Amino acid sequence: MTSVLILEDCKQSAEALGAIIKESKLDLHALFATNYHEAMELLKREENISLFLLDINLDSFEKENKQGLMFAKKIREIPNHAFTPIVFITSTAELELVSYRETQCYSYLVKPYDKNQVLGLLSKLAKKETSTKKEQLTVKKDGVNYRIHIDDIICVEAIPRGVSIYLKEEILNVKYLSIKQLLEKLPREQFLQCHRMFVVNTAYIEYVDTVNQFVKLKGIQKAIEIGITYKSNMRRWMNE
Known part of the structure; x- marks a missing residue:
């Protein structure tokens, strides 16, 4: 089950969104935050957030309180959520263009929102998530959970008090995680330990110099x- 993080200070609006998510019968779990700090705590703690529903202005009496937009910018700073769909929910329509430009949000709903529109949006996003979903691994770095596509891991190297995960686009250094612990999370038929310091993804092996x-x-x-x-591990793989 994946989660939808709802940042909304109006209890009635938040409950209405939660009810629609429940009614959708999709494999989604609603998480609720009423302010920026609560939302950040959920973002650090939860591993499987696949959608953000964010009210831009969290105080109807303070028009400059755009904590939802601030939170969206923080989301985009996390590599694991660089492309996670963000949907803004607000009654302030003039913020729409700013929101799209600054955070690349997926869509925009203006209050009062239509239930069928929200259901349609949830269904569309759920189908997109299913069609593009790859097997993933979650690791924690600097207190933040990162989801990594397993197929993107080229190899893993043990370093002092942690591991370096070599990905297609970057090297991710993760503290307090051992080769042994990581191997338990990776598919054995795909990953091979060839040295006490290294595990390789066999899909990326170009050649073996025996x-x-x-x-x-x-x-x-x-x-x-x-x-x-x-x-012996390498010989066994070469003879398969």
Whole structure:
């Protein structure tokens, strides 16, 4: 089950959105926050948020209180949520263009919103999530949960007090996570430990040098050494 984070200070509006989500019968769980700080705590704690419904102005008596827009900008700073759909819900229509430009929001609903419109939007987003979903791994870095597509992991290297995860576009250093712990989360048929310091995604193996005992992977320059005690793992993979 994935989650929808609703940032809305009006209890009645929040409950109405929660009821619509429940009525949709989609595999969604509603999370509620009434202010920026509560929303940030949920963002740090929850791993499977697939949609954000954000009221831009959280105080009808203070027109400059645009905490929803501030929160959306924070969302976009997190690599794991760079493309997670954001839908703004507000009665202040003139903020629409600013919101689209600054946070690349998916859609925009103006209060009072239509239930069928919200249901249609939820259904459309759920189908999009299902069609593009890949198997993912969640790791915690600097107190923030990151979801990584497993297919994007090229290899993993043990470093002091953690691991370096080599991805297609970046290297993610994660503290207090060991090779052994990570292997328990990865599909065994796809990932192979070839050294006490390295685990490789076999889909990225370009070639294996059995004379000099190293593996060359697509996408990274460094050659990965094959450890003495892991030669049998490599031979077994090569003979499959």
